[in-house]
Amino acid sequence: MVAGVAPSSVPLIPTNGASSSSKGPFPKRKLILNAFDCIVPSHNVPGTWRGEKGEGHKRFDTLDYWIETAKLLEKGKFHGIFIADSYGFLDIYQGNLDASLRGGFQIPKLDPMLIAAVMASVTTNLALGLTQSTTYEPPFALARRFTTLDHISNGRAAWNIVTSVLPSAARNFGLKEAIEHDKRYEIADEYMDVVYKLWESSWHDDAVKRDAISGTWTDPTLVRPINHSSPHFPDIPGPFISHPSRQRTPALYQAGSSGAGTTFGAKHAEAVFIAQPTPKVAALKVAEYRKKVEEAGRDPRSLKVLPQLLVFLGKTEEEAEENYKYWHSYGDGEVALAFYAGFTGVDWAQWGPDEELTPEVGSAGHAFLENWKRMKPEIKVWTREVFKREITISRAGAVAIGTPAKVADIMEEWITVGDIDGFNLTHFARNESFEDIVNLLIPELQSRGLFHTDYDAVPQPTDASRPIGVTAREGLLGVVGHPHLDPSHHGHQFKWIS
Ligand SMILES: Cc1cc2nc3c(=O)[nH]c(=O)nc-3n(C[C@H](O)[C@H](O)[C@H](O)COP(=O)(O)O)c2cc1C
Numbered sequence: 024m025v026a027g028v029a030p031s032s033v034p035l036i037p038t039n040g041a042s043s044s045s046k047g048p049f050p051k052r053k054l055i056l057n058a059f060d061c062i063v064p065s066h067n068v069p070g071t072w073r074g075e076k077g078e079g080h081k082r083f084d085t086l087d088y089w090i091e092t093a094k095l096l097e098k099g100k101f102h103g104i105f106i107a108d109s110y111g112f113l114d115i116y117q118g119n120l121d122a123s124l125r126g127g128f129q130i131p132k133l134d135p136m137l138i139a140a141v142m143a144s145v146t147t148n149l150a151l152g153l154t155q156s157t158t159y160e161p162p163f164a165l166a167r168r169f170t171t172l173d174h175i176s177n178g179r180a181a182w183n184i185v186t187s188v189l190p191s192a193a194r195n196f197g198l199k200e201a202i203e204h205d206k207r208y209e210i211a212d213e214y215m216d217v218v219y220k221l222w223e224s225s226w227h228d229d230a231v232k233r234d235a236i237s238g239t240w241t242d243p244t245l246v247r248p249i250n251h252s253s254p255h256f257p258d259i260p261g262p263f264i265s266h267p268s269r270q271r272t273p274a275l276y277q278a279g280s281s282g283a284g285t286t287f288g289a290k291h292a293e294a295v296f297i298a299q300p301t302p303k304v305a306a307l308k309v310a311e312y313r314k315k316v317e318e319a320g321r322d323p324r325s326l327k328v329l330p331q332l333l334v335f336l337g338k339t340e341e342e343a344e345e346n347y348k349y350w351h352s353y354g355d356g357e358v359a360l361a362f363y364a365g366f367t368g369v370d371w372a373q374w375g376p377d378e379e380l381t382p383e384v385g386s387a388g389h390a391f392l393e394n395w396k397r398m399k400p401e402i403k404v405w406t407r408e409v410f411k412r413e414i415t416i417s418r419a420g421a422v423a424i425g426t427p428a429k430v431a432d433i434m435e436e437w438i439t440v441g442d443i444d445g446f447n448l449t450h451f452a453r454n455e456s457f458e459d460i461v462n463l464l465i466p467e468l469q470s471r472g473l474f475h476t477d478y479d480a481v482p483q484p485t486d487a488s489r490p491i492g493v494t495a496r497e498g499l500l501g502v503v504g505h506p507h508l509d510p511s512h513h514g515h516q517f518k519w520i521s
Contacts (some may be wrong), residue, residue, distance in 0.1 A: 046177035054434070054474050054499045055294075055327055055445025056465075057152070058096050058457055061107040064127030067333065068364065068416055068451045070355025072127055079453025084133060093142035096149055099461030100475060102498045103150030103181060104142065105276065105296070105447060110159065110196070111189025113365030117372045127336060129365075136168055140418055143176035147167035148492035149501070152181035152276055157211040159187060159196040163259065166221040169273045170265040173240040178269030178494035178506055183276040186211050189365060208283040213253040215291050219514040220249040222272045225263035227519050228258060241266070247519070270506050272514055274495035280308070289315030290513050294444075294499055298420040300398050302441035305330050305421075309442045321511045327444040327499055330437065331420030333451060334430050336459040346459075347424045350451045356411035363414060367391050376408045409470060420449060427467035427492040436471070480505045 064080055065072045072080035082088035096104055112125045123130050135153040142151055151172065155165055172181035186207035187193070193201040202210070202389030230245035249261030253270045274300030277292035279285055285308075288295045295312060299305035303315050313323035335350070359369045382388035392405060395413060402409060416422065423433040437443050450456030468474035479493050481503060494506040508515045 024134050040083075045399055053472075054103045054438070054468065055499060056100075056459075056474065057329055057445065057447045058092075058104045058151075059107070059296075059331065059449040060092075060104065060196045060453070062138055063129060063131065064135040065355075065358070066107075067331075067374060067420070067449045067455075068350070068354060069126050069128050069358035070415070071353045071452045073355075074350060074353045074455075077452030077455045078350065079455065083453070084131075088454075089138050090145050092457065093146045093149060095319050095454065095457055095461055096229075097146045099457075099465050101149060101461075102445070102478060103495060105152040105153050105181070105183060106138065106154065107183070108132070108135050108154040109185070109187060109189060111187060111192035111365070112155065113361045114191050115368060115370050116361035116364035118370065121364075122358050122361035126355050126361070128355075128358045128362065136172065136242060139172055139180075140175060143172065143179060146179075146492075147177075147490050148498065149181075149204060150179050150181050150274065150495035151176055151353075152183055152274070152424055152495070154183040154185050156187045156192075157214040158185075158186050158202060158207055158489070162214050162217040162256065162263075166218045166263065167265050170222065170263075170268050173270050173273055174265075174266035177363075177491050179492070179493040179495075180268070180270065181274035181276055181499075183278065183296070184211065184215070185278070191365075204281065205283045208279075208287050210255045211287060212290075213255045215514070216253065216517075217249075217251050217256050217259055218448060219272065219517040220251055221261065221263040222267070223508070223514060223517040224519050225249050225261050226267050226329075227521070228267070231266050260503045270494050272508050274499055275514075277520065285311055285315055288312065288393055289321075289326065290319045292326060293512070294329055296329050296331060296447045298331040299441075300421055302437045303444075304398075305441040305443065306435070313442075319513070321509075325500070325511065327510060328442075329445045329447040330441065330443050331449055332434070332437075332446045333416070333420055333422045333449050334456070334460065334464065335422070335424040335451070336427060338426065338463070340429070341430075343425045344433070352417035356415040359414045360407070361413055363388075363391065370405055371410065374407050377406050377420065380405050380407060380410055416451075427463045430464055431467045431471060434468070435471075438473075451501055 055332065060066055062083060079088060114120045116122050134480060139151040139153050157377035169180050169182055173323055188201060190201045207337060225247060230242055232239045232242055246262050249259060251259040275291055275293045276296065277288040278296040289312060297305060298310050299308055309328050312326060312328060316326045317323045329459050335343055335347040337346050364370050367388035369382045369386060371380065380392055397403065399413065423430045434446065448460060465474060469476050481491055481493055483491055493503065497503050497505055
């Protein structure tokens with residue numbers, strides 16, 4: 024069934040200020056900017072939904088909000104939006120869901136695929152990235168949804184591949200407990216081969232005829248089964264139910280940070296999201312990723328690394344500080360504790376407010392707290408109140424506060440010290456954040472030559488009913504004419520070539 028590796032047959036046109044400092048079609052180039060969100064009342068910064076100045080949080084469940092946001096991001100020339108998702112909720116803190124429910128945090132949560140389809144309808148170039156898990160849903164169903172999004176968006180679908188960690192999700196999908204960490208990645212690895220076969224192997228490039236004269240929509244000789252068999256997916260015959268979309272396989276994102284997670288990312292991802300506090304600390308993770316990518320037989324620069332960054336802007340330093348103070352005053356530390364209880368499995372409420380935190384050595388909670396201790400050596404005693412104060416705003420990513428010039432300086436430091444390719448820009452109050460980024464920060468980045476001033480032009484088919492933009496993959500790689508997986512990518516070997 025594996026058809027062998029073919030040479031790239033598409034013309035590769037490096038764009039966006041690409042330099043020739045790297046081999047292959049993956050030069051280091053201008054910044055990639057992604058907007059990061061989730062369809063919940065309160066995303067990365069708990070509590071800010073209460074701020075009177077922000078109104079996006081109040082409209083997160085309306086069509087209009089996402090339509091306006093998509094248009095705003097495309098006006099700012101963002102490469103894409105990435106919408107996080109999970110089926111789990113945070114019920115470890117105090118042994119219940121109350122803090123999350125009260126804080127609108129991770130619950131309620133709506134389906135990003137439907138929202139992405141709406142955003143596709145009002146944009147042309149914005150990549151539409153969303154999380155879907157490999158843990159609970161059969162690959163056949165997931166593959167069809169992404170192909171549908173890729174068709175209707177003309178090649179702008181991107182998938183953030185996750186494995187599901189939360190026990191609450193496991194229970195709601197009929198399991199007693201969450202599947203063990205490395206086993207989840209083992210399943211995910213097999214899952215990927217199934218979807219590559221569905222997307223790349225089942226339908227030949229020439230299968231779709233749409234020929235009314237001969238009465239042939241699809242040439243039956245050019246569609247074939249996949250006959251996949253592996254330990255976790257023993258019998259998936261195919262063929263795929265959907266015809267190939269512009270990218271075939273959506274652009275692939277991932278955000279693992281463990282050994283198994285980064286190995287998986289190095290093999291499958293085309294972009295990874297990281298959340299690190301400083302460029303120096305991030306550089307270690309970036310180096311680990313690039314080394315593993317090279318070991319996987321790929322150009323280390325073919326993987327784009329995007330750290331999370333939260334920015335508070337102002338036209339003056341004072342204004343930026345005021346902005347930060349305003350939103351910080353709404354931060355809800357109790358909900359942040361609930362979040363980190365969910366993800367570490369440690370109920371931080373077992374310690375009193377002024378008691379020192381002592382999670383069991385070797386537990387995820389211990390590793391997490393140790394990380395904070397390294398970042399903030401000036402704090403000598405980590406009580407629950409101290410911990411709560413520290414985690415309220417930052418949620419483990421980096422924070423930059425200042426004028427556009429100061430924030431651009433900080434971003435430049437990330438590029439030179441961290442060796443990153445762009446940013447996953449998160450928000451404190453949805454459109455309040457993204458409007459400032461579009462109106463204040465992006466012009467500064469553009470004037471420094473760090474960010475593109477427009478999307479690349481794409482040849483328009485004569486029969487196109489609406490303009491066609493760059494695909495998610497082309498935007499990410501900065502190479503027009505590269506809509507499909509690169510020949511060096513693991514998934515490319517499944518392509519039907521004859
Ligand atoms: C920026 C960012 C976004 C993430 N988005 C999601 C998400 O949408 N859904 C999810 O279940 N996990 C998400 N994660 C968690 C990661 O997929 C991953 O599970 C986590 O970083 C732990 O790494 P590990 O799985 O390698 O242990 C995200 C992580 C980061 C850094």
